[in-house]
Amino acid sequence: MDGSLWMPTRPWRLPFLADAEQVSSLRRALRIHLEYWGLHELRDAAELCTGELITNVIKHVGPGTPSTLVASLNGPHLRIEVHDPDPRALPTLTCAGPDAETGRGMVLVEALSDRWGVELTGDHKVTWCELRPRAARAGRQVPVPRLARAADVLSLYSGSAPEPQPVDQGRLGAAMAEEAAIDIITDLLYWFRLHGRDPDDMLDQAQARFEAENEPRLS
Template sequence: MESSLWMPTRPWSLPFLADAEQVSSLRRALRTHLEYWGLHELRDAAELCVSELVANVIKHVGVGTPSTLIASLNGPHLRVEVHDPDPRALPTLACTGMDAEEGRGMMLVDAISDRWGVELTGDRKVTWCEFRMSVAGADRQTPMPRLARAADVLGLYSGSNSMSRPVGSGRLATAVAEEAAIDIITDLLYWFRVHGRDADDVLDQAQAHFEAESAARLS
């Protein structure tokens, strides 16, 4: 079964302080998550756009500004957002040549992404850009519901929404995911016991559901 079927339905977010030294870490974190989601073809473009969006915050809002990087699926597009608390400093396209040292940020975003924009939400600003996934990637965005929900729950138990390394990427992360899955099952067994249910009976029912659904998919 392809790992892309484990793609979570929840957006991934990473709070950060806008600083030039943080850019490389943000790029690595985003690359790791895009690899985890199976969107290898979008890594370079998304990384470059994130660098420009963060640089825009640093220059026009200020060094050390509390910000958030968010990646999510929006229909057939990968959506990357940078949130900052200043709705007044709006990014614009500068009419500069490509050899200019300043003013190129949003021009690069405009050229590399399929579309971009700015949303004002009260006391904060969201600058976003989107990249259309390939046909294969678009197919991957509709995973089997149970696997998508499982990925979401594993993310909660492993803390992958706040960590730079997600569940499901590499041998170490797989071990973390397995440990999280065991914790989930253990907690559920405690829950059933508290509510007067027999744990073995519950496990038997779950196994029966699993085998029935597996057989139905193979038929």
């Protein structure tokens, strides 16, 4: 299959009620899911942007608003969306003073993301932002379709991204993903053997292809 024609992994969706007490849990849930997608370097910025988008709903639409957090891969970008049912309360950039304790939310999103915006429909709005890994910024090849396919398979083996845990969420999520990845490789080796292929030879071929795809490219 031509990876350039393969659509990125299906969006991850998490419905929630907009509440200040939920912000940290929602940020952790996103962080764990990004572990599955291999987007480690975007975790901190993604968490901060997510917190600000959710806080924007709480402040301008109201606490307890039924909302949805969505993360997806849009080409080389990680796209984060927060859906809420009020198309009238639009986020805006404000010129907060240096001592202001509020009014910095969308300014922070503007600074951390490559782009952001708002989409309106008849009964709700979507506030979104997009971030790119450093490799994509530098023009290097990023195998996003391969990462996305792997994330889809990992979600099948592990059920779904785990719920946030009270301690050590990052390492727990990574350990669960690694265990699922080992199960995938083991099952594929059984599949090769069943079809009369040498599992060691298949591993050698996969390793050779991986190394070829990751060789430095001369500009």
